[in-house]
Amino acid sequence: MPKVEAVQAHPATLVALALFTLISLGLGVVANLVASRKAGFLQKYFLGNRSLGALAVALTAAVMSGGTFMGFPSLVYSFGWVVGLWIASYMVAPLTVLGVLGKRIGQLSRKTGAITLPDLLRERFGSPALGLLTSLLVIFFLTCNLVPQFKAGGVIMKIVMPSSAYTWASGEDLAVTVDMGYIVGLAIFTATDVAYTAYGGFLAAVWTDVFQSLVMAVGVILLFPMAMAASGGLASATTKGMELAGDGFAFGPGAGRSFHPLTLALSFFVMWAITGMGQPSTMVRLMAFRDSRTLRWSILYLTIYNILIYIPLVFIFIASRSILPGLEKPDEVMPRLVIHLANPYVAGLILAAPYGAVMSTVSGFLLIVASGLVRDVYQRFLRPKASEREIEWASYSATIGIGVIAAVVALNPPKYLQLIVVFASSGMASAFLMPALMGAFWRRATAAGAIASMSTGAGVTLALYAYGSYLGFHQVDQGIGPRPQMFGAYYLLGFEPCVWGLLSSLASGVVVSWLSRPPDPERVALLFDQQPADAPAPATLDLANKERSHPTDLEQH
Amino acid sequence: MTDPVVRNSRREAIIIGLVWLASTLFCCFYSWWFGYGSAEHPLTSQDVRPIWGIPSWAFWGYIVPWVVCALFTIWFAGFYMVDDDLGRDHAAELESDIREGVVDAQG
Numbered sequence: 001m002p003k004v005e006a007v008q009a010h011p012a013t014l015v016a017l018a019l020f021t022l023i024s025l026g027l028g029v030v031a032n033l034v035a036s037r038k039a040g041f042l043q044k045y046f047l048g049n050r051s052l053g054a055l056a057v058a059l060t061a062a063v064m065s066g067g068t069f070m071g072f073p074s075l076v077y078s079f080g081w082v083v084g085l086w087i088a089s090y091m092v093a094p095l096t097v098l099g100v101l102g103k104r105i106g107q108l109s110r111k112t113g114a115i116t117l118p119d120l121l122r123e124r125f126g127s128p129a130l131g132l133l134t135s136l137l138v139i140f141f142l143t144c145n146l147v148p149q150f151k152a153g154g155v156i157m158k159i160v161m162p163s164s165a166y167t168w169a170s171g172e173d174l175a176v177t178v179d180m181g182y183i184v185g186l187a188i189f190t191a192t193d194v195a196y197t198a199y200g201g202f203l204a205a206v207w208t209d210v211f212q213s214l215v216m217a218v219g220v221i222l223l224f225p226m227a228m229a230a231s232g233g234l235a236s237a238t239t240k241g242m243e244l245a246g247d248g249f250a251f252g253p254g255a256g257r258s259f260h261p262l263t264l265a266l267s268f269f270v271m272w273a274i275t276g277m278g279q280p281s282t283m284v285r286l287m288a289f290r291d292s293r294t295l296r297w298s299i300l301y302l303t304i305y306n307i308l309i310y311i312p313l314v315f316i317f318i319a320s321r322s323i324l325p326g327l328e329k330p331d332e333v334m335p336r337l338v339i340h341l342a343n344p345y346v347a348g349l350i351l352a353a354p355y356g357a358v359m360s361t362v363s364g365f366l367l368i369v370a371s372g373l374v375r376d377v378y379q380r381f382l383r384p385k386a387s388e389r390e391i392e393w394a395s396y397s398a399t400i401g402i403g404v405i406a407a408v409v410a411l412n413p414p415k416y417l418q419l420i421v422v423f424a425s426s427g428m429a430s431a432f433l434m435p436a437l438m439g440a441f442w443r444r445a446t447a448a449g450a451i452a453s454m455s456t457g458a459g460v461t462l463a464l465y466a467y468g469s470y471l472g473f474h475q476v477d478q479g480i481g482p483r484p485q486m487f488g489a490y491y492l493l494g495f496e497p498c499v500w501g502l503l504s505s506l507a508s509g510v511v512v513s514w515l516s517r518p519p520d521p522e523r524v525a526l527l528f529d530q531q532p533a534d535a536p537a538p539a540t541l542d543l544a545n546k547e548r549s550h551p552t553d554l555e556q557h
Numbered sequence: 558m559t560d561p562v563v564r565n566s567r568r569e570a571i572i573i574g575l576v577w578l579a580s581t582l583f584c585c586f587y588s589w590w591f592g593y594g595s596a597e598h599p600l601t602s603q604d605v606r607p608i609w610g611i612p613s614w615a616f617w618g619y620i621v622p623w624v625v626c627a628l629f630t631i632w633f634a635g636f637y638m639v640d641d642d643l644g645r646d647h648a649a650e651l652e653s654d655i656r657e658g659v660v661d662a663q664g
Contacts, residue, residue, distance in 0.1 A: 043648045050646060081615045085588050088619040091626040092577045095633065100570045107562045107643045113651025123651070234610025242602055250612045251600045252593035262589045269581035292640045299634035303627050311623065384655050441567055530560050537647035539654035 013160045016348025017355055020215065021192050024208040024359060028196025031203035041392050042379075045201035046371040047115045052288045054297030056206050057098070058305060059213035060285055060364070073337075074330035076317035079259045080241055080249035084314040086260050089273040094302035097276040102286050102295045104440035109287035111527055113537045116368075117280045117432065118376040120287065123538050124439040126523055127447035128380070130454070135376040137431050137458055138280050142365045143406065145424035149365070150410035153193065153358045154186030159335060160351065161185060186407055189359075194403035197363040198396050202288070205363035212356030217309060219350035224312045226341040231319035240322035249321070258480045263494030275425055275498050278433025281364045362403075370398035419487050423465050426489075430457030430501025434509050443524050445509070448516040453509025460504045464490045464497035562641040569638055580626055588618035 043049055052060075076083045105120070112123035117138060122131025158181040196204050231237040238250050245255040253261045260268075276282060289295050320337045327333055338350045374394050379386060386394070434453045438445035468490035471478065478491055489497050523538050525531075536544075592614025594600035606613040611620060 040649060040652050042652070047648075081612055082588075082592075084615055085584065085619050088584050088623065089577075089581070091619070091623040092573075092580050092630075095573045095626075095630050096577055099573050099634070099638070103562055103566045103569075103641055103643065107560075107566075107641075110644050110646045110648075113647035113649070113654075115648055119651075235607045236610075238605060238607065238610065238612065239602065242605075247599065247601055248594065250602070250605050251614070252588060262585060262593070265585040265588065266581065269577070269585065273577055273581075291643060292638075296634045296638050296640070299638075300631060303630045303634075307623060307627050311620065379655060441563070441570070528560060528563055530558050533645065537650045537654065539651050543654055543657060 012344035013348040013351050016345065016352050017157070017160050020212075020352040020356060021359075023211065024356075025192060025196045027207045027211060028200035028204035031200035031207055034203070041388050042371075042375055042395070043115050045392075045395050046367060046375070047284070047288050048202040048206060050110070050288050051290055052206060052285065052294070053290060054294045055301055056210050057285055057289045057294060057298035058094075058301035060206050060209045060360075071331070072313065073317040073320070073334045074332075075259075076314055077320050077327065077330045077333045078245075079254035079257070080245060080251075080321075081238070081314075081318065082252040082254045082260045084311075085252065085265055086268050087272065087310055087314070089269040089271070090306045090310050093273045093276055094299045094306060096273045097282055098286070098295060098299050098302065101277055101283070101436060101440055102289070103292055105283055105286040105436070106289060106292075106295070108440065108527060111537065113539065114287065116371045116375050117283050118372060120283070121432075121435055121439060121450065122376075124527065125445070125447035125450050126520060126538060126542065127451070130435075130447050130451050131376055131380065133451060133454060134432070134435075135372045137454065138372045138428070139369055141424045141428045141431070142280065142369050143402075144427075145421055146362065146365050146369070146402070146406040147409050148420045149358050149362045150186065150190065150406050153189035153355065153362065154182050154410065156351070156355045156358065157185030157189050158182050160348075183411065186410060190403060190407040193359050193362050194366065194400055194407075197366050197403070198399040201395075202367055205360070205367055208356075208363060209360035212353075212360045213305070215349065215356050216353040217305065219353040220309050220312050220316070222346055223316055223338065223341070223350055227316040227319040227323065227337070230341055231322045234315060234318065237319040237322045240325075241318060244321060244325050253480075261480050261494060264480060264491070264496060267496035267499050270499050270502065271422075271426070271496055274502065275429030275433070278429030278431075278436065279425065280368050280428060280432065283432070283436065284364075284368060366399055366403055369402050370395060373398045373402075419485065419489075423461075423487075423489070426496070426498035426501060427458055427461045427465075429498055430461045430505050431455075433457075433502060434505040438509050438513070442513075443528055444513055444518065446513045446516045446519050449509045449511075449513025452512035453505045456508040457501045457505030461497050461501035464492060464500060468497075561639075562643065565639045565641055572633070576626070576629065580622055584619050584622050588614055592618055 072083070072087065075086065108114070108124055109120055112120060114120035114123050118131045118134035121134050122128060161181060161184065196208065200207075228234070231240075241249040241255075248255040252265075253259055289298065316337075317333065320333050324333065324336055324340065327336065334354065335351060338347045342350060374391065378394055378398075379391060383390070431454045434457060435450040438450060438453065465488070468478075468488040469486060471490060472485045472488045480491060480494060491497075492500055522541060526535060526538055526541065592600075592612065594604075608616040
């Protein structure tokens with residue numbers, strides 16, 4: 001991560017970031033005031049009453065995170081043109097991520113009344129065990145993902161803060177030894193992000209996400225002509241890049257290392273375009289859009305957004321190699337390039353982009369973990385009769401509590417940010433995508449099949465990362481991908497773990513579904529066949545069946 | 558009778574799957590064939606053959622396919638996908654079922 005003294009920004013950058021944070025807080029307050037009180041609290045707080053418009057769905061599904069503006073640029077700087085192929089599956093991602101499951105998840109969540117992913121799978125398959133397993137895996141993987149995001153937020157805030165903002169706390173010496181700048185940066189980031197998320201709920205997270213995505217787009221559009229002018233154009237930048245990094249800068253599999261061989265190129269078309277469909281944050285948005293027309297328009301918006309952001313980002317950071325040759329820490333290339341090229345106020349705006357990406361990622365994840373705890377554990381298993389007021393306070397407390405816990409863990413931050421993010425994304429897709437696809441399109445899919453699919457996918461991914469980390473610990477170089485580190489993936493036959501996770505999840509889901517008893521035909525008919533307008537939710541059907549078979553049990557309650 | 562949302566979504570999902578497969582195979586194999594060097598066949602500055610400053614393998618391997626995919630997506634989402642009615646929201650009903658069904662919720 002960038003050293004503070006290496007990329008210390010102008011005070012104007014801090015002003016831009018402060019304005020950015022204030023606007024986000026303001027949006028949180030407005031979201032709380034605007035959200036309708038007519039629907040239940042949970043549906044409003046965690047799903048925004050299924051009212052998302054096209055721009056909101058598109059930009060919140062843009063899958064931007066801190067990595068987009070910190071990790072990705074450093075890869076282009078280091079390995080050259082092949083990194084464009086690494087990200088190229090974003091060309092089909094709007095179609096796959098929103099179009100494959102969009103309408104069915106939207107419909108199933110309405111038919112079942114689900115407001116969270118565990119809710120949806122539990123009601124679709126009629127299995128409390130599946131709901132609980134989903135909750136636990138969502139909480140595990142998203143918490144893994146939250147900690148590095150908090151670290152990124154703290155580091156960016158530290159970069160733009162004047163050192164006087166934190167040395168007063170303990171004196172210069174201590175500030176250097178315990179990295180007081182990072183701690184103060186982390187505290188400011190946590191306080192602001194958790195505050196607007198907890199107060200405004202889902203709508204606050206979505207609105208700030210939209211605002212932040214637009215700022216990112218403006219940042220990239222401003223940076224592009226500056227980088228082209230400074231490098232003398234792409235042809236000149238490529239030639240200089242080849243002189244500096246070797247001929248591999250212009251070709252695959254990458255400069256100086258077999259970074260992206262054919263097997264990984266194929267894997268990353270799965271990684272971005274397919275695993276994106278299986279992220280809980282994506283599925284929640286698919287439960288929250290207003291109607292089918294909204295979904296179609298959001299696919300169009302996201303297509304235009306992706307082409308305007310990612311192709312220019314590749315060009316900008318190809319040019320950066322000739323503008324800033326010989327960077328010791330390629331992770332610093334984005335802030336260094338911005339400060340090098342732009343005037344301080346424009347630099348402030350552009351540097352707000354990665355901060356905004358981290359803020360919006362954190363707010364979305366916080367709400368998903370909190371909803372898992374409140375709806376799927378607290379309300380479902382501990383306090384089914386809890387009042388609306390009690391649920392409201394439980395939701396606020398869970399959101400704040402998770403934010404504080406993640407921040408405390410990030411005080412001693414993990415070293416391998418981007419790898420942990422990729423691990424968590426692969427793990428979640430391997431666990432949730434196949435059960436969701438089976439639930440949406442296959443009548444014969446059973447709860448046992450979904451549980452097998454989920455546990456196998458998550459288990460295979462975890463095992464491949466555990467073995468990859470073991471090899472990294474012993475400095476065994478697999479010869480492809482990033483250099484060996486303490487935490488990393490094992491590329492079985494050269495493929496990313498997500499490929500094996502998804503394949504094993506599909507195979508076990510299909511085999512176990514065929515081997516287990518067919519699902520309840522009444523439930524399947526409710527969810528797959530045309531029904532009258534007054535057809536009940538599957539949960540109502542369950543209660544009616546239970547009442548018929550054990551009338552006294554329910555009367556006692 | 559199968560719900561039309563299920564029928565339409567399944568058809569659209571199959572088409573999207575085929576587009577994903579075609580883009581994956583074309584981009585990866587074209588780039589590998591024309592843009593990847595090896596110890597036996599190293600590529601040099603003579604092989605860059607830039608188009609608008611972009612190495613030709615990257616231009617044809619992922620920039621042009623990206624534009625083609627964008628055009629297809631605009632047609633598909635703009636004119637082909639069906640505006641299905643997603644039905645009534647049962648969230649309030651589920652909420653009350655959870656409160657009533659204490660026995661069920663606790664297994």
